[in-house]
Amino acid sequence: MSQVLHTPPPTTAPMTAEADDDLAALAARHGLSVSGARPTLREYIRRLWARRHFIAAFATAKLTAQYSQAKLGQLWQVMTPLLNAAVYYFIFGVLLGTKHGVPDYIPFLVTGVFIWTFTQSSIMAGTRAISGNLGLVRALHFPRAALPISFCLQQLQQLLFSMAALVVILLCFGVPVAVSWVLAVPALVLQFTFNAGVSMIMARMGAKTPDIAQLMPFVLRTWMYVSGVMWSIDQLASKNDLPRAVTVLLEANPAAIYIDLMRFALIDSFRAGQLPPHVWAVATGWALLAGVGGFIYFWKAEETYGRG
Template structure:
């Protein structure tokens, strides 16, 4: 007779130990930070393609199509010029008020649209999130790229307005490139911050228009902020001076040659403040979004 083979019993392991032994991972687990950044870079072509598709679809049903990327900020500028510049007289003391106003509207509008799109980046793409596996930060980053593409049209119009209203073409215009890069980093951080918040609080997108409108009025878009806050309470001065949109708007005006009366040492300080906000919000927003990666698409 054949001799029976005696085998040792398989050692009892906890499910976690058994999964670790065979290299299994929890479905939907958050990857490490370095791995997440690498994956996001690997999906860069998807992000750009998704942003392009969103950009094309924005006004696809309108007869004038992509021309609305230019007409929308110009229409806003005309309305605000009538109300604030003519009726309320905020143009007094500002030499080139049309260029001053348009610079503020276009630069603030970039951040405003990114925050609005970022707030809905997760909640409006739940079918995509549940169907495909990809780093979810792709969505708020794509929203930022979409708005940056639209801003390019607005900046072209803004440069035309600056020339038509009497400002010369100067090498200082090149400063717009680092300004917009810093603002894009700042905006991407905001988009990721509000994307996670918007995925938790669905009613946030109903509240954001009021928040953004308040932010708009406190950013010196329609008036000289330094003169407006002279008689304001001390707490209001501090709050307005810490407004992260102020350095981006003022640096843009300075680069375009629009007279803001800002001394050189203050311009240097604004560069430092803009860089600080871009770094803090850009990195902080990314880390905050990454920590919630496993939450998106559930519920």
């Protein structure tokens, strides 16, 4: 009787830590890296700067296509904030009487509406920057921060286009051209930096939870009402016995600060005494906090965008 020898099937030994180290060393020796891995912050900035022409072209293309189906075309860039200003003037200026005691109320209001619209539109567009462009994110390899930045640049271009109408309104209501108008440039630079930072924060949050885009209109509308778009924070604080903490919060509101800086730059009746203390330092602080902090916060999740 023959004996049948049963040999056990060969087994594959689990990979050890030493084997993992060998593979990592082999990959490093041949310049291989993990696909989709987040680059260092310095390398990320370098790649983003290398695509600056794409960012500018993408923003311009989005702006051109925004009203391409409308018969009035690009005129809606000016008409939309002007129509909003007309509605706010009737409701707040006439019915609620917020125009009383505010010199040059119509230039005051229109400037506030234009500058607020810049912040509002930038944040709304940034919230959908990743979740609304998943096809582009998944198809092409580029720094994802280019999307929220390009949307903010698009809104800046739209604001600059609308500023022509704002200048006409200022002149029609007797506001003279002044040297102080050059202060609008640093004010817009600071506001753009702030808007871009907040947009990147919202872009990361919106990429993970798209429903945030449905909530943002309510948040932004509430923010607008406390930002002095239709009324004067300085006048409210001086005529009402508000707690000091409330006054400080209203004055430190970044949206209100950038609006008041533009009013100070463009409207001669808006005096320096109506600005919060250390307003330029606070405006710069908000821009750096939101711009740098938002950029780093967005970069931290770079490898997760477009997945899932």
